[in-house]
Amino acid sequence: MTSTLPATATSREDAAALDVADPLAHFRDRYLPLAPGVTAYLDGNSLGRPLAAIAERSDAFIREQWAGRLIRGWSEGWMELPEQVGDELAAATLGAAAGQTLIADSTTINFYKTLRAALALRPDRTRIVIDRDHFPTNRFVVESVVRDLGLEIAWLPGSVDGGVTVDALAEVLDERVAVVALSHVAYRSGHLADAAAITAATHRAGALVVWDLCHSVGACEIELDAWEVDFAVGCTYKFVGAGPGAPAFLYAAARHHDRLDQPLWGWLGRADPFEMEQGYRPAPGIRSMMSGTPSIPGVLAVREGARVIAEAGMPAVRAKAVALTELVVELADSWLAPEGFTLASPRDPARRGGHVSVARADARQVCAALVEAGVLPDFRTPDVVRLGVSPLPASFVEVWDALAVMREIGR
Ligand SMILES: Cc1ncc(COP(=O)(O)O)c(C=O)c1O
Numbered sequence: 413m414t415s416t417l418p419a420t421a422t423s424r425e426d427a428a429a430l431d432v433a434d435p436l437a438h439f440r441d442r443y444l445p446l447a448p449g450v451t452a453y454l455d456g457n458s459l460g461r462p463l464a465a466i467a468e469r470s471d472a473f474i475r476e477q478w479a480g481r482l483i484r485g486w487s488e489g490w491m492e493l494p495e496q497v498g499d500e501l502a503a504a505t506l507g508a509a510a511g512q513t514l515i516a517d518s519t520t521i522n523f524y525k526t527l528r529a530a531l532a533l534r535p536d537r538t539r540i541v542i543d544r545d546h547f548p549t550n551r552f553v554v555e556s557v558v559r560d561l562g563l564e565i566a567w568l569p570g571s572v573d574g575g576v577t578v579d580a581l582a583e584v585l586d587e588r589v590a591v592v593a594l595s596h597v598a599y600r601s602g603h604l605a606d607a608a609a610i611t612a613a614t615h616r617a618g619a620l621v622v623w624d625l626c627h628s629v630g631a632c633e634i635e636l637d638a639w640e641v642d643f644a645v646g647c648t649y650k651f652v653g654a655g656p657g658a659p660a661f662l663y664a665a666a667r668h669h670d671r672l673d674q675p676l677w678g679w680l681g682r683a684d685p686f687e688m689e690q691g692y693r694p695a696p697g698i699r700s701m702m703s704g705t706p707s708i709p710g711v712l713a714v715r716e717g718a719r720v721i722a723e724a725g726m727p728a729v730r731a732k733a734v735a736l737t738e739l740v741v742e743l744a745d746s747w748l749a750p751e752g753f754t755l756a757s758p759r760d761p762a763r764r765g766g767h768v769s770v771a772r773a774d775a776r777q778v779c780a781a782l783v784e785a786g787v788l789p790d791f792r793t794p795d796v797v798r799l800g801v802s803p804l805p806a807s808f809v810e811v812w813d814a815l816a817v818m819r820e821i822g823r
Pocket residue numbers: 518519520521547549550595599624626627647660
């Protein structure tokens with residue numbers, strides 16, 4: 413169980429005291445400072461802030477390894493990095509044993525590959541379950557796969573409408589369902605699904621799961637092996653902080669490796685790629701999920717993000733995510749609700765990820781005014797201001813000050 417820090421702050425001094433008591437406060441110094449004119453960064457879950465180590469190590473990589481080793485780098489370790497760093501991220505934050513995680517491609521590509529691999533394991537079934545409020549890329553990939561393979565979608569209501577629960581799933585789960593593909597944390601509402609229970613219910617119906625962990629990795633505790641997840645994907649540029657467009661991760665449980673059949677056959681997923689042979693023969697294990705050349709600077713940035721999470725420890729990171737989001741909810745209740753904002757995220761911290769959304773019809777204008785005032789949130793259509801509080805770089809005073817600015821703007 414995750415312990416939670418008390419978040420109650422009724423004054424700015426209280427918020428400052430929470431920062432003094434925060435065991436993770438020193439991690440803030442690991443990040444490059446906010447740009448001039450920016451006083452609060454609450455967009456941590458679309459793009460995290462850069463670690464200074466990424467700037468330093470990528471410069472060293474370019475000078476020493478790229479310039480120094482040139483093409484020799486591939487045979488001197490770069491080729492193995494997607495699996496090595498996958499294992500590091502898995503140990504730091506995915507609850508997954510080695511040999512099941514790769515860092516490569518984008519979430520969209522990895523979602524496509526894992527979805528097709530899961531479908532290939534249930535060839536006699538015809539349905540994919542997703543929810544209405546799933547991130548657009550996931551909906552579009554599912555819609556294209558359904559079109560291409562002649563399957564159908566069983567829609568759950570969105571997370572805000574109670575869709576991503578075992579009870580809602582029970583309404584659609586039957587022997588036609590091949591795959592249940594949901595987000596662990598919903599991108600708009602921040603709803604945290606009970607991944608263990610949903611995975612177990614899915615398995616009882618004979619189907620497989622593909623979890624999208626984009627918004628939970630680095631903010632929520634994840635136990636892929638213990639939950640017996642089949643496949644999972646996620647990005648590394650939000651709470652992991654590996655930078656815009658950094659490669660995503662992909663998890664495929666070891667028990668499926670002898671029958672992994674992914675749709676994007678590329679040379680790096682083949683056994684002995686440098687033999688340049690005719691015909692595709694998959695590489696053993698998780699390597700067969702590779703397609704083309706991975707971005708090595710990107711994979712190395714993921715390593716830095718994984719390292720800092722491992723050092724802080726996920727229980728402490730999660731405790732701070734809960735404490736920060738509790739403070740946002742408290743301030744939203746006392747300062748924003750009287751101005752007509754409504755909470756658009758779960759009130760129960762056990763069902764909430766690392767961000768809090770508040771809704772008001774003029775959210776777009778509110779977000780524009782916040783940006784103007786140096787507070788960077790996310791606007792999500794049609795009416796949501798999404799406040800991402802990244803546990804390692806964010807402070808309680810930063811949240812207090814940002815919400816104070818928002819109260820003024822909202823008047
Ligand atoms: C749940 C979810 N899945 C996928 C993505 C995006 O995938 P990609 O990195 O391929 O653009 C995002 C955000 O961009 C997301 O929130």
